[in-house]
Amino acid sequence: MRSATFPKTRRILVGCVFHESHGFSPHITGADQFEIDRGMTLLMQARQSDTTLGGMVRKTEALGHEAIPAISISAPPSGRVDHGFYARIRIELIELARRERYDAIALELHGAMGTTELADAEGDLLSDLRKAVGPNVPIGVGLDLHAHVTPAMLDAADICIACKENPHSDVVECGERVIEGLLAMLDGTFKPTITMAKAPMILPGAAETAIGPLAELHARARSIQGVHPEIWDISIYNVFRYLDDEDIGQAAVVISNGTTESAISAAEELASQFWAWRERFRDDLLTIDQVLDVAAKDPQGRPYILADMGDRVLAGAPGDSTAILMHALSRGDELRGAIPVTDPASVEAATVAGAGARITLDVGGRLTPGFRPLRITGRVLAVGDGRFVMAGPFRGGEETSLGRTAVLLVEDRMCILLTSKPGFTHDPAAFTSQGIDLAAQDFVVVKSGYHFKMNFAGIGTPLSVATPGIGYYTRGQLSWQKARFWPEHDISAPRIEAIVHGRGKDIA
Ligand SMILES: [Zn+2]
Known part of the structure; x- marks a missing residue:
C-alpha cells in the first residue's frame, strides 16, 4: 500500500x-x-x-x-x-x-x-x-x-x-x-x-x-x-x-x-x-478644440471621456493643467463638463469658504513648469476627504485618496474637482464619490491615457487629446542626463x- x-x-x-x-x-x-x-x-x-x-x-x-x-x-x-x-x-x-x-x-x-x-x-x-x-x-x-x-x-x-x-x-x-x-x-x-x-x-x-x-x-x-x-x-x-x-x-x-x-x-x-x-x-491625437467640437456636435457619444495626455497623473504628471477647462469656458457652446485639477491651496480656500459659498480662485498651474493658474469664480458644491474605493477593473477594490477635495461649480455647467494630491482619476469612482453625476456631463476629463478606457467602459466615449504638460513625450522637451534613446537621440543601428x-x- x-x-x-x-x-x-x-x-x-x-x-x-x-x-x-x-x-x-x-x-x-x-x-x-x-x-x-x-x-x-x-x-x-x-x-x-x-x-x-x-x-x-x-x-x-x-x-x-x-x-x-x-x-x-x-x-x-x-x-x-x-x-x-x-x-x-x-x-x-x-x-x-x-x-x-x-x-x-x-x-x-x-x-x-x-x-x-x-x-x-x-x-x-x-x-x-x-x-x-x-x-x-x-x-x-x-x-x-x-x-x-x-x-x-x-x-x-x-x-x-x-x-x-x-x-x-x-x-x-x-x-x-x-x-x-x-x-x-x-x-x-x-x-x-x-x-x-x-x-x-x-x-x-x-x-x-x-x-x-x-x-x-x-x-x-x-x-x-x-x-x-x-x-x-x-x-x-x-x-x-x-x-x-x-x-x-x-x-x-x-x-x-x-x-x-x-x-x-x-x-x-x-x-x-x-x-x-x-x-x-506613433499616436494620432485630437486637439482640444477638435474634441470639444465632437462633444458639442454629437450628443450620441456623451459623456465623452477626454484623456488629458499631457497632464496624465498615470504617467507621473502633477494633474494641475487647466488647458481643457480654459478652452471649454471660452467657447460659446455651453458644454457641461467635469474636470479634476490638483491644487491643494484652492482646496484649502474652498474648504474655509464652505459648501454653498461663492468664491473666486486662481486654480491649477502651480506645479507643472510653464503652467499658469486660471482665475475662475464659482459656487462650492461640496468639500470632502477624497477617500474612495476604485470601481475597477484596473485596481478595482483598492482604497485610495485624492487628498482633501472641493467641488466647484463654474457658470452652472463646469464641475471642477479640486484635489490636494494627484489622484487615480482613471476610475469613475474618483468623481462619483465626490458627488459628481457623470451621466449629466457632456464630457469628463481624466488624467490617464489608457486605463480609463477599461474603467469607464459603458459610461462614455473615450477620446485622447493632445494637451501640454510633462505626461506626453515630445522630442526635445526635457533635458536628459543619462538616458540615450530613439527618438530623442540620433542612434543608428544599435547592437x-x-x-x-x-x-x-x-x-x-
Ligand atoms: Zn503601466
Whole structure:
C-alpha cells in the first residue's frame, strides 16, 4: 500500500512597493502620498483588490499555503520618491524578510520607481533583499509592463515577470503566475533562467497591446512559447518614458526552465523587431478644440471621456493643467463638463469658504513648469476627504485618496474637482464619490491615457487629446542626463544582444 503524502504548506512572504516616478516632475512624492498597509490589513486589502499583490495572496491561499504580510506601499504616479522615506521602507522590508526563514518571497513592484537619490530603486531594493536572505530563498517579482528592467533586478530575483496588457487588465494573473513559479521552484521542477535583450528606444505612441505593432509583438511571443515548452514566460516591457537612467529601452525578458538557447534567440528577435518597427509607434491625437467640437456636435457619444495626455497623473504628471477647462469656458457652446485639477491651496480656500459659498480662485498651474493658474469664480458644491474605493477593473477594490477635495461649480455647467494630491482619476469612482453625476456631463476629463478606457467602459466615449504638460513625450522637451534613446537621440543601428542574468548563469 502506498503511503499518502501531503503537500508541504509553504510560507510565502508577500509585499508591494508600487510607484511610477516621473524623473522630471518637480513634485517630490513623500510618505503622505502613499497608502501604507501592514499585517492583517495588508492581507484583507489584498484579498479584495484586483492588483498583482491581490493575485499573489489569493493564489497562495487557494493552494493551501500561507501568505505572510510584509508591507505594502502604493501611490499614484508622480515625481521621484523622497529617498528618506524609501530608505525606511527598504529597512523595514528587509528586517521582516530576515526575521524568519520563509520558503519564498513574492513582491509586487512597479519597476519604474526612482527616488531623489536613485534612478533604479527596485534594483537597489532587490539587491539588498537578496543579500539579506541569502542565495537559497526564491524571490519572485510581478512588475508593471512599463517597468525599467535592470540587470540589478534580474541578478537578484529568480522570477521577474510583467502583466502582458496595456491597459493592464491582467495584473491579477501576473501575481498568480509569480506564485505558481515560486512553488514550482520549491518543488524542484523549475530552475528559472532570465535572459534579456533591449532596444534603445521609447514608444512615443501606439502603446496599447490590443492593436497595432504591440499586438503583433505579443502574438509573436505567444507563438514562440507555443513551440518552446522550456520557455516559461516572455514579458515585453515598454519602459516608462520619463526615467532618466542608463540603458533605457524596450526590453524582451525571457524566463526559461534551465536552458537558454531558445531564450536568447527569442529575446533578440523581439527586441530587434521593436527597433525595425520604431516608426510605427506613433499616436494620432485630437486637439482640444477638435474634441470639444465632437462633444458639442454629437450628443450620441456623451459623456465623452477626454484623456488629458499631457497632464496624465498615470504617467507621473502633477494633474494641475487647466488647458481643457480654459478652452471649454471660452467657447460659446455651453458644454457641461467635469474636470479634476490638483491644487491643494484652492482646496484649502474652498474648504474655509464652505459648501454653498461663492468664491473666486486662481486654480491649477502651480506645479507643472510653464503652467499658469486660471482665475475662475464659482459656487462650492461640496468639500470632502477624497477617500474612495476604485470601481475597477484596473485596481478595482483598492482604497485610495485624492487628498482633501472641493467641488466647484463654474457658470452652472463646469464641475471642477479640486484635489490636494494627484489622484487615480482613471476610475469613475474618483468623481462619483465626490458627488459628481457623470451621466449629466457632456464630457469628463481624466488624467490617464489608457486605463480609463477599461474603467469607464459603458459610461462614455473615450477620446485622447493632445494637451501640454510633462505626461506626453515630445522630442526635445526635457533635458536628459543619462538616458540615450530613439527618438530623442540620433542612434543608428544599435547592437541588440541578449544577456543571461544572475542566478540562471549557474544553471545554464
Ligand atoms: Zn503601466
